[in-house]
Amino acid sequence: MSLSQFRTVFKYEKTINWFPGHMAKGVKQMRDQMRSVDLIVETRDARIPLSSINPQFEQIIGNKDRLVVYNKVDLAPPYVQETMDRELQKRGQQAIFTDAMSDNKSVKQILAAAVERARVDPMKFSQYSIMVVGMPNVGKSSLINALRHIGINKGKAASTGAKPGVTRAVSNRIKVLQNPNVYLVDTPGVMMPYIHDPETAIKVALTGGMKDNIADEIVLADYLLFRLNRLADTNYCGVLGLHQPTDDINELMAALGRRIGALRKGGELDTDKTLRYFLRTYRDGMFGRLCLDELDEASIDEFYASASSGHPQSRNQEKKAKRAAQRQRALEKKNQKSGHGQQRAK
Numbered sequence: 001m002s003l004s005q006f007r008t009v010f011k012y013e014k015t016i017n018w019f020p021g022h023m024a025k026g027v028k029q030m031r032d033q034m035r036s037v038d039l040i041v042e043t044r045d046a047r048i049p050l051s052s053i054n055p056q057f058e059q060i061i062g063n064k065d066r067l068v069v070y071n072k073v074d075l076a077p078p079y080v081q082e083t084m085d086r087e088l089q090k091r092g093q094q095a096i097f098t099d100a101m102s103d104n105k106s107v108k109q110i111l112a113a114a115v116e117r118a119r120v121d122p123m124k125f126s127q128y129s130i131m132v133v134g135m136p137n138v139g140k141s142s143l144i145n146a147l148r149h150i151g152i153n154k155g156k157a158a159s160t161g162a163k164p165g166v167t168r169a170v171s172n173r174i175k176v177l178q179n180p181n182v183y184l185v186d187t188p189g190v191m192m193p194y195i196h197d198p199e200t201a202i203k204v205a206l207t208g209g210m211k212d213n214i215a216d217e218i219v220l221a222d223y224l225l226f227r228l229n230r231l232a233d234t235n236y237c238g239v240l241g242l243h244q245p246t247d248d249i250n251e252l253m254a255a256l257g258r259r260i261g262a263l264r265k266g267g268e269l270d271t272d273k274t275l276r277y278f279l280r281t282y283r284d285g286m287f288g289r290l291c292l293d294e295l296d297e298a299s300i301d302e303f304y305a306s307a308s309s310g311h312p313q314s315r316n317q318e319k320k321a322k323r324a325a326q327r328q329r330a331l332e333k334k335n336q337k338s339g340h341g342q343q344r345a346k
């Protein structure tokens, strides 16, 4: 079968939601501290320039001065920068594109923007405060560490990690520059309380924005395969050692499992190991620089139109989301308690 005969739509109806207690608490802390902050750096993931926009931040940020930072540009194709720069300008927003891990020059632009603003107001010169917000795992803490290193040549101040949800509370102020004195506040990654579009949730999970056990990994892998084929990007065949592109995730798993030797006793395929390998290969950027969102003008306009209408959430969905969040919090509390209990019993 050739690429032109492959699926053109991805059928999946279930939405995936992840809004644990620390996020609800984080939102409250952000709101409480908003008044003492001069600038919001809203961080997004350049691989999913639209899906990493959390409309909840609109309510939190309000009219505060905002800088949009698209991080992880090293993993996204260059057209993301051109397109989103133009689209944000149209909407009166300033965007900066960064690679927090290996491009200090890109990160420095955030300091330059802060200095420019602090200079305008002498009152702010001695103390200019920035709050860094964004969805989980977009690289907020990595950016803060990079800024601190560039600004005052000091080491890590914020914990980072490949898994989402490393930062669990709003941090104390972290100094990143002297004269003007610029301080940053790190915040926990915040997900939308309810993601109404299943595809958006899959993209966020695929790029590492949700805990792995929240989403069904086979669905993530199947979606990734679908996207790679839709992009007509068959680079994955070479990377994974496949003879030809396929539209069938089970076929891909079987071939890949054999190739990497992910087999259980008796020669049965170790699906979990193979899935993890496939997802990790993508997340490490081995398939090339890919954008999972459609960035044609019509899709972008549609996204903003739907976002500005408040992503209509039915009363039922709203109630469902609240109940899911409550259940998640209760489960976390229970796990914490049983964890303490086990520690005491040791």
Ligand SMILES: Nc1nc2c(ncn2[C@@H]2O[C@H](COP(=O)(O)OP(=O)(O)OP(=O)(O)O)[C@@H](O)[C@H]2O)c(=O)[nH]1
Residues within 6 Å of the ligand: 071, 072, 073, 074, 075, 098, 099, 100, 101, 102, 134, 135, 136, 137, 138, 139, 140, 141, 142, 143, 159, 160, 161, 162, 163, 164, 165, 166, 167, 168, 187, 188, 189, 190
């Ligand atoms: N390739 C690439 N990886 C990055 C970049 N920035 C951060 N990372 C990686 O992305 C992962 C998440 O980074 P963090 O800085 O912990 O993300 P965070 O937004 O603070 O995460 P939460 O604690 O979930 O809010 C880590 O494995 C980082 O090494 C980047 O610009 N490029």
